[in-house]
Amino acid sequence: MAIVLESAAETAAVNAACNAIVDLLDAGSGSGYIELQLDDGSTEVATCVGQKPFFGNATAGVATQSGSAVDSDATGSASAVTKFAACDSDDNVIWTGSVGESASDLNIDDGTAGGGVIIEAGAVVTLSSIEFTVALAE
Amino acid sequence: MNKMKVVMTAKGTVRNPNGESKEIELKAERFVTPTEAEKYGNRIGERRGNSGSQRGV
Numbered sequence: 001m002a003i004v005l006e007s008a009a010e011t012a013a014v015n016a017a018c019n020a021i022v023d024l025l026d027a028g029s030g031s032g033y034i035e036l037q038l039d040d041g042s043t044e045v046a047t048c049v050g051q052k053p054f055f056g057n058a059t060a061g062v063a064t065q066s067g068s069a070v071d072s073d074a075t076g077s078a079s080a081v082t083k084f085a086a087c088d089s090d091d092n093v094i095w096t097g098s099v100g101e102s103a104s105d106l107n108i109d110d111g112t113a114g115g116g117v118i119i120e121a122g123a124v125v126t127l128s129s130i131e132f133t134v135a136l137a138e
Numbered sequence: 139m140n141k142m143k144v145v146m147t148a149k150g151t152v153r154n155p156n157g158e159s160k161e162i163e164l165k166a167e168r169f170v171t172p173t174e175a176e177k178y179g180n181r182i183g184e185r186r187g188n189s190g191s192q193r194g195v
Contacts, residue, residue, distance in 0.1 A: 017142055017170075034148070034164070048150075065148075074152075084164050086146070097146060097166025117162050120154040127150035127164070137143040137169060 010136055014061035018134040021094075022055035022063045028089030034069055034127060036099060036119065037083045045081050046074035046125040055132060065130035074123040080116025142170040 025032030031052040036045045048069035055063040085096045099117055119125060148164035 014142070021144065046152075069150075081162075084166075086166075095144075095146065095166050095168075097164055099162060099164050101160070101162065117152065117160060118154070119152050120156065122155045124153045125150065126153075127148045129150070130148040130164075131146070133143075133145045133147075134170075135143050135145075137141045 011060065014134045014136060015058040018058035018061050018063050018132060021134065022058070022132050023053070024092075024094045025050070025054040025086060025088050026052055027092070030089030032086065032088045032094075034130075035085045035087060036081045036117075036125065037085060038077060038079050039082045041083050041085075041096070043077070044075055045077045045119050046071040046123070048125055048127050050127075050130075055130075058132075058134070061134045063132045065127070069127040069130065071123075071125045074119050074121065074125050076119050076121030076123060078118070080118055082116070144168055144170055 031049050032054045033047050033049045035047050037043055038045060048071045050069035051066040053066055054069075056066050057063065081099050083096065084099050085093045087093050101117055144167070146164070146166040150162055150164075152158075152160045152162055154160070
C-alpha cells in the first residue's frame with residue numbers, strides 16, 4: 001500500500017527522513033567521507049573526510065554539511081573523475097552520484113576547462129558546500 | 139501518492155600541485171520508493187535513541 005502523508009506531517013516527515021539518511025554517514029566509529037572516483041566507480045582518486053556528525057539537523061528537509069570535507073594529499077589520476085560515493089567510516093557506501101565541472105569553473109578556468117576534472121597526485125580537494133535535500137514528489 | 143525525492147549537491151575546489159585550481163560539483167538524485175521510505179522510517183526509530191543528541195552543530 002502506498003504511503004500518503006497528510007500535509008501537516010510533511011515538514012516533520014521530510015526532516016526525519018533527511019536526518020535518518022544523512023545520519024548513516026556517521027554510523028561507523030569515525031568520520032564519514034566522500035570518495036571521488038574514476039568512471040569505473042571503484043578507482044579512488046581522492047577521499048574527502050568530513051566532520052562527525054557529517055551533517056547538521058535538517059530544516060525544511062535540507063541538511064547542511066558540518067564544516068568541510070577535505071583530502072589534503074589526493075591519490076590523483078591522469079583520467080577524469082566522474083563519480084563519487086558517500087561512505088561511512090566502515091566503508092559502507094550510503095549513496096553515489098556524479099562529478100562535473102561547475103558552470104563557474106568553465107568561465108574562470110583556463111587550459112583544462114571542458115576537459116573533465118583531473119585531480120593530480122598531491123592535490124588538495126575541499127568540499128565546502130554540501131547539502132542533502134529530501135522533498136515530497138508527486 | 140507521495141514519494142520522496144532525495145538530492146545531494148556539493149561544491150568544492152581542486153588545487154593541483156601545478157598551481158591549477160578548479161571548481162567541481164557533485165550531484166546525486168533519486169526518488170525514494172514507499173518501501174524504501176518505510177525502511178528509512180524504521181531507521182529513524184532505531185537512531186532516535188542513540189545518536190540524535192550528537193547532532194545540532
